[in-house]
Amino acid sequence: MSEERTVDIETEGNDGEPTRVEEAFVNGDDRQMVIEPAMEAGGVAHVVIEEPLDDGSDAIPIAVVPGTKEADAQSTALDRDEDEKIPGKLIGSIFGCGLLAFIGVLTETCMNVLFPALMEEFNLTTSTVQWVTTIYLLTVSSIMPLSSYLKRRFTLKSLFVTAITCACVGAVIMIFQHAFWILLIARVIQGVATGIAVPLMINVILEQSPRSKVGRLMGVGALVIGVAPALGPTVGGLVTMVLPWRWIFVFVLPFLLLVSLPLGACCIQQKKPTEAAELNVVQFVSIVIALVGLVLGVTEVGEAIGDAVAGAVSAGTVVVGVVALVVGIASLVFFCWSTRRSFSPLIRLGWMRDPVATMQVLSYFMLATLIIGFGYLIPNLAQLSLGAPTFTAGLLIMPGALAAAVCAPIGGTLFDRLGPVRPILTGIVLCIVGIASLLCFSQHLNSTLLACLYIFFGVGFALSASNIMTNGINGIAGPFVPDGNAVFNTFNQFGGAAGTAIFTTIMAVCQAGHGTLGDASYRQASTNGGTAILVVMLVIALLAFAMMIVVFRTQKKRGINLNRSVSNE
Numbered sequence: 001m002s003e004e005r006t007v008d009i010e011t012e013g014n015d016g017e018p019t020r021v022e023e024a025f026v027n028g029d030d031r032q033m034v035i036e037p038a039m040e041a042g043g044v045a046h047v048v049i050e051e052p053l054d055d056g057s058d059a060i061p062i063a064v065v066p067g068t069k070e071a072d073a074q075s076t077a078l079d080r081d082e083d084e085k086i087p088g089k090l091i092g093s094i095f096g097c098g099l100l101a102f103i104g105v106l107t108e109t110c111m112n113v114l115f116p117a118l119m120e121e122f123n124l125t126t127s128t129v130q131w132v133t134t135i136y137l138l139t140v141s142s143i144m145p146l147s148s149y150l151k152r153r154f155t156l157k158s159l160f161v162t163a164i165t166c167a168c169v170g171a172v173i174m175i176f177q178h179a180f181w182i183l184l185i186a187r188v189i190q191g192v193a194t195g196i197a198v199p200l201m202i203n204v205i206l207e208q209s210p211r212s213k214v215g216r217l218m219g220v221g222a223l224v225i226g227v228a229p230a231l232g233p234t235v236g237g238l239v240t241m242v243l244p245w246r247w248i249f250v251f252v253l254p255f256l257l258l259v260s261l262p263l264g265a266c267c268i269q270q271k272k273p274t275e276a277a278e279l280n281v282v283q284f285v286s287i288v289i290a291l292v293g294l295v296l297g298v299t300e301v302g303e304a305i306g307d308a309v310a311g312a313v314s315a316g317t318v319v320v321g322v323v324a325l326v327v328g329i330a331s332l333v334f335f336c337w338s339t340r341r342s343f344s345p346l347i348r349l350g351w352m353r354d355p356v357a358t359m360q361v362l363s364y365f366m367l368a369t370l371i372i373g374f375g376y377l378i379p380n381l382a383q384l385s386l387g388a389p390t391f392t393a394g395l396l397i398m399p400g401a402l403a404a405a406v407c408a409p410i411g412g413t414l415f416d417r418l419g420p421v422r423p424i425l426t427g428i429v430l431c432i433v434g435i436a437s438l439l440c441f442s443q444h445l446n447s448t449l450l451a452c453l454y455i456f457f458g459v460g461f462a463l464s465a466s467n468i469m470t471n472g473i474n475g476i477a478g479p480f481v482p483d484g485n486a487v488f489n490t491f492n493q494f495g496g497a498a499g500t501a502i503f504t505t506i507m508a509v510c511q512a513g514h515g516t517l518g519d520a521s522y523r524q525a526s527t528n529g530g531t532a533i534l535v536v537m538l539v540i541a542l543l544a545f546a547m548m549i550v551v552f553r554t555q556k557k558r559g560i561n562l563n564r565s566v567s568n569e
Helices: 069-081 088-110 112-122 131-153 156-176 180-208 211-242 247-267 281-309 315-341 355-384 390-395 398-418 421-440 447-474 478-511 520-557
Strands: 006-012 018-024 045-049 059-064
Touching (some): 088 131, 088 211, 088 247, 112 131, 112 211, 112 390, 131 156, 131 478, 211 247, 211 355, 211 390, 211 398, 281 315, 281 478, 355 421, 355 478, 355 520, 398 421, 478 520
Antiparallel strands (some): 006 018, 045 059
């Protein structure tokens, strides 16, 4: 609960006329006026009235007007913060949480390169084997909406230990299982671990980092969120070249138990007290049903289309797909409706009524779809179309992943020094260049060209994705930052799940009726599938670029200084 304080501000109502109001600081309900703690009486700020109450208090702050003493105070505070050092325990806690999250995300895409091997071992089709990744991503997506509640209810260290335990249990099951359904259960348990670990790492960075260092530390976080998916196929290919694929999970256990666990246990600090928060079970169930329904619907409809192309129409698959989509959409609508009317919602979404916030969430979602999509596309295209062995297929992502690893902290530093516009737009342009280049050569690709052109996308993603999240969260009032973190991370993982489902569906449709694995016609069909996927990827990247242009133009009109970053308190 934040301290109550009265601030005199100027609001702009629906009629465009300024209105002077007095309002207390947020008191736990996102329908109340949110006043930044740094503001002092007499300050002037622009806010948007959502649903004017009797006192005109239902509003969301958008920006501090440049030139007011609040803006000057924030700028002065940032200047003082420039030379502040990052505490050693903060570095240790970020590394401990980050390694746990990194391993979770790494094993997520390790499985992508194993699709052909799993299809052969368990006698599965492409649309079925993709559930190894999709069910994992759905679990992560379902847990992440809980991150705001978990952060308020439990200590950071207890959450960390829970995540470590789930990760280790899931890995042990993966090592010893010999049935596909048990494999899926293990992936669900591992998804719980990652669903806790990723928001935990981001919350530690946002809550405990010096303000002037948030960008670069979020860049370090991007190594987990963005680079681990790209490294997964390489690691998976390297291990399976000499050992059975289950050894991937043998190798991760020492890192979890001997590195991540001691670091987290020793370094994670509790800066804020816990609260007696209550879990809204109805809203949690509704968001889980929504996520599962949407992805299941896309997958089943895609499988039905593939069957139709192959001349084997299945009415049952069509019905399941359509029903899942309808249920998923209805559950999502109910969740959004319920959060607006609940005093203690699972996630407070009032800040998303600002179109700038919504467009940044959607842009981040689109980039997540692309990075996970490439984790599927490149290794499978290399194996199914180019005939490359598993190790080579995984290795093709390595150059782009290494370039992204180098550029992610650089992107964060550029954000701290130059503001969001240049690194974000430059990054998305590089993503577009990489996708467009791959599309131009999609019918004549070889392994070298595939690896080299992917570097453009890797660098672009590193410069743009984490900075979009940082810029978006910077625009959220302090008390709602955990909710913003939960939304961004949920959309990141759901983007990966949706992307995997959509892209595997496109590939399965193109492969349908063109022979079996290894046939010349099957290879050409896989090549055509890769081309179709790249077309969809290019459209997604262009939409993300257009949205961020609108975001920056709107922020500029509101008087927000985009030349340097200012973080939330």
